[in-house]
Amino acid sequence: MRAKAKGRRATTTVVVMRLYIANSAPNSSKAIANLEAICKEHLPGAFKLEIIDVLEFPQRALADGILVTPSLAKISPSPTTRIVGNLSDRANVLHALGIKQ
Amino acid sequence: MARSLPKITTGIRGFDELSLGGLPLGRTTLLKGGPGSGKTVFALQFLVNAARARQEPGIFVAFEESTGQISANAATFDWGLPALARNRIFFLDAHLSPEVVQSGEFDLNGMLAVLKAKKDEIGAKWIVFDGIDVLLTLLQNPVAEMREIYRIRDWLAANQTSAIITAKAEGRTSEIVNYSFMQFMVDCVISFERRLEHGVALHRIEIAKYRGSSFVAGEFPVTFGPAGMDVGAPEPAEIRHEASTERLSAGFERLDTMLGGGLFRGSSTLITGVPGTSKTTLAGKFAEAACRRGERTLFVSFDEGAEPIMRNLASVGIHLRPHVKSGLLRMYSGRTESIGAEDHLVKLKSLIKEHRPRCMVIDPLSAIAKTGGLSAARNVANRLIYSVKDERVTVLVTAINQGDDPQAESSDLQISTIADTWIHLSYLIRSGERNRALTIIKSRGTWHSNQVRELVLGASGPMLADVYTAGGEVLMGTLRWEKETEERAKTLQRRAEFDHKRGTLQAAEADTHARIKALQQDLVRQRAELAQYSSDNQARIVSSSDREKELGRIRSADPARRNGGNGSGNGAKKGTRNAR
Numbered sequence: 001m002r003a004k005a006k007g008r009r010a011t012t013t014v015v016v017m018r019l020y021i022a023n024s025a026p027n028s029s030k031a032i033a034n035l036e037a038i039c040k041e042h043l044p045g046a047f048k049l050e051i052i053d054v055l056e057f058p059q060r061a062l063a064d065g066i067l068v069t070p071s072l073a074k075i076s077p078s079p080t081t082r083i084v085g086n087l088s089d090r091a092n093v094l095h096a097l098g099i100k101q
Numbered sequence: 102m103a104r105s106l107p108k109i110t111t112g113i114r115g116f117d118e119l120s121l122g123g124l125p126l127g128r129t130t131l132l133k134g135g136p137g138s139g140k141t142v143f144a145l146q147f148l149v150n151a152a153r154a155r156q157e158p159g160i161f162v163a164f165e166e167s168t169g170q171i172s173a174n175a176a177t178f179d180w181g182l183p184a185l186a187r188n189r190i191f192f193l194d195a196h197l198s199p200e201v202v203q204s205g206e207f208d209l210n211g212m213l214a215v216l217k218a219k220k221d222e223i224g225a226k227w228i229v230f231d232g233i234d235v236l237l238t239l240l241q242n243p244v245a246e247m248r249e250i251y252r253i254r255d256w257l258a259a260n261q262t263s264a265i266i267t268a269k270a271e272g273r274t275s276e277i278v279n280y281s282f283m284q285f286m287v288d289c290v291i292s293f294e295r296r297l298e299h300g301v302a303l304h305r306i307e308i309a310k311y312r313g314s315s316f317v318a319g320e321f322p323v324t325f326g327p328a329g330m331d332v333g334a335p336e337p338a339e340i341r342h343e344a345s346t347e348r349l350s351a352g353f354e355r356l357d358t359m360l361g362g363g364l365f366r367g368s369s370t371l372i373t374g375v376p377g378t379s380k381t382t383l384a385g386k387f388a389e390a391a392c393r394r395g396e397r398t399l400f401v402s403f404d405e406g407a408e409p410i411m412r413n414l415a416s417v418g419i420h421l422r423p424h425v426k427s428g429l430l431r432m433y434s435g436r437t438e439s440i441g442a443e444d445h446l447v448k449l450k451s452l453i454k455e456h457r458p459r460c461m462v463i464d465p466l467s468a469i470a471k472t473g474g475l476s477a478a479r480n481v482a483n484r485l486i487y488s489v490k491d492e493r494v495t496v497l498v499t500a501i502n503q504g505d506d507p508q509a510e511s512s513d514l515q516i517s518t519i520a521d522t523w524i525h526l527s528y529l530i531r532s533g534e535r536n537r538a539l540t541i542i543k544s545r546g547t548w549h550s551n552q553v554r555e556l557v558l559g560a561s562g563p564m565l566a567d568v569y570t571a572g573g574e575v576l577m578g579t580l581r582w583e584k585e586t587e588e589r590a591k592t593l594q595r596r597a598e599f600d601h602k603r604g605t606l607q608a609a610e611a612d613t614h615a616r617i618k619a620l621q622q623d624l625v626r627q628r629a630e631l632a633q634y635s636s637d638n639q640a641r642i643v644s645s646s647d648r649e650k651e652l653g654r655i656r657s658a659d660p661a662r663r664n665g666g667n668g669s670g671n672g673a674k675k676g677t678r679n680a681r
Binding site for chain 2: 023034054058061068070087088095
């Protein structure tokens with residue numbers, strides 16, 4: 001498990017997310033890169049991201065109902081959302097996460 | 102092929118025969134077909150059978166429906182799925198909710214990792230991917246689809262897992278491009294089809310490919326019963342029904358006589374006739390006779406309720422109700438408007454399994470052809486009779502034919518060719534009467550009467566009357582009665598004439614005897630008279646010669662002279678002796 005907690009900003013709500021990846025599979029690596037770029041640009045210091053390697057922790061993925069990788073789950077604030085894919089469609093991701101551009 | 106491919110039975114009746122043993126072990130099988138064609142039922146039934154019969158755990162990955170929906174659908178079958186789902190069959194809900202947003206490409210690495218973990222945990226031998234097409238279409242990219250399919254294949258091979266993959270394919274010819282390569286990838290491809298024929302849904306199954314194994318080619322009917330899917334596999338080319346020589350009553354004695362002693366145990370009998378020719382009555386009589394022998398009997402009627410049938414039969418002295426009460430007789434009435442022939446077959450098979458009859462009636466079997474295609478009905482009728490015979494049940498079926506020609510049946514369900522005995526009932530109309538005639542068209546392996554008989558229904562049941570043939574015409578009803586009365590009168594007259602003649606002859610005989618006696622008495626008397634006369638005469642001769650001697654002695658006469666002079670006396674004496 002690679003848990004990354006990035007900077008904090010007290011003024012805005014923190015977006016809590018989990019990214020499920022399959023080790024270094026191409027789509028998984030792309031997803032990490034894409035998500036990190038999005039967070040840097042749109043949620044500086046206002047997000048909490050946990051990255052779960054499904055190959056390493058399959059039971060965790062099973063418990064969370066995650067099957068395809070990569071998958072991104074927004075835990076809070078509500079509503080919760082799930083995004084599948086390598087997150088290359090940035091507008092789609094932002095919309096799903098409820099981030100206003 | 103030096104070594105035959107290891108296979109595992111599916112427990113799906115009929116399919117193991119088609120596939121010559123089941124699905125390939127350690128390989129992948131693709132089930133393809135349109136929506137509602139039975140792919141999921143097949144896959145699930147296979148898992149249930151593996152879990153129940155061989156205690157093999159399995160995983161069911163549902164891409165299309167939620168596992169809740171699948172469980173609800175499976176609840177219509179008597180598989181006891183909830184109990185199995187607790188310990189032997191693991192359901193993985195892989196159906197993506199519509200709320201899931203897609204952004205960019207994804208792959209199945211994660212899913213396979215999860216499956217690997219679960220497989221190792223429960224020791225699963227089988228994995229079903231149900232509705233994989235749903236997931237693949239999300240990839241929105243043929244190259245990606247192919248890549249993921251290969252990923253699954255490699256994973257299955259690496260994990261030595263047997264798998265069933267189901268995928269939707271519309272129609273039979275318009276294959277979705279992506280599945281054509283999937284067909285090369287897998288070792289066994291089974292096509293499912295659901296089509297409407299005359300408003301009735303028909304399900305078909307076909308093994309399209311089976312690498313390393315032969316299989317029965319062709320399309321076969323599929324039905325769904327309480328135990329799940331049932332494939333109408335072709336009957337084995339060789340018929341191996343035992344031929345019993347035990348005879349049992351066809352219902353009543355006269356008919357048995359016509360059949361050379363009754364029906365053979367385990368044989369099939371067809372009764373054809375236009376409506377109203379008492380087919381049901383004969384069937385009822387057969388059922389009643391079976392119950393009286395204490396044999397379990399199943400009476401299947403179509404489009405007529407059990408109650409009216411029992412009431413109607415009671416009016417001709419056939420009482421089925423007591424046997425229903427005792428549990429010996431099971432009456433089943435089916436509707437034919439909306440159910441296809443295949444479903445009737447499943448129902449009847451389960452009834453046979455349930456009731457275990459030794460004798461069975463289906464009245465009328467021709468009703469199954471009312472809905473759905475005729476060819477399907479023919480197929481079902483044939484399979485039904487064969488499967489009933491497999492169970493060694495003696496079956497009597499009726500069929501309504503239009504028109505009075507028994508051969509019309511042959512254009513209908515074509516049961517007459519496989520039935521062992523064929524009885525035809527018809528009407529003969531003459532002199533304002535409609536009378537029922539019974540003919541035995543065929544009866545295999547036995548002598549049978551070639552005579553047309555009149556079937557008469559009385560309060561005590563059906564009976565057969567001789568028919569009179571006069572001037573090449575068959576007489577029935579009133580004409581027969583008249584003829585019978587006439588015959589009776591003639592008999593009486595002949596008897597009277599005979600009596601009279603005998604009396605006369607007896608008198609004459611007595612007279613002759615008397616005369617013989619009188620003559621004999623005469624004879625005796627005449628003989629006696631003659632004897633009397635002879636002895637008198639002798640006495641006279643003796644006495645006269647004695648007297649001459651005495652006289653000679655007294656007179657001392659010359660004997661020589663006396664001898665010569667008495668020659669005539671000697672002759673008379675001689676003659677007298679001769680006469681004596």
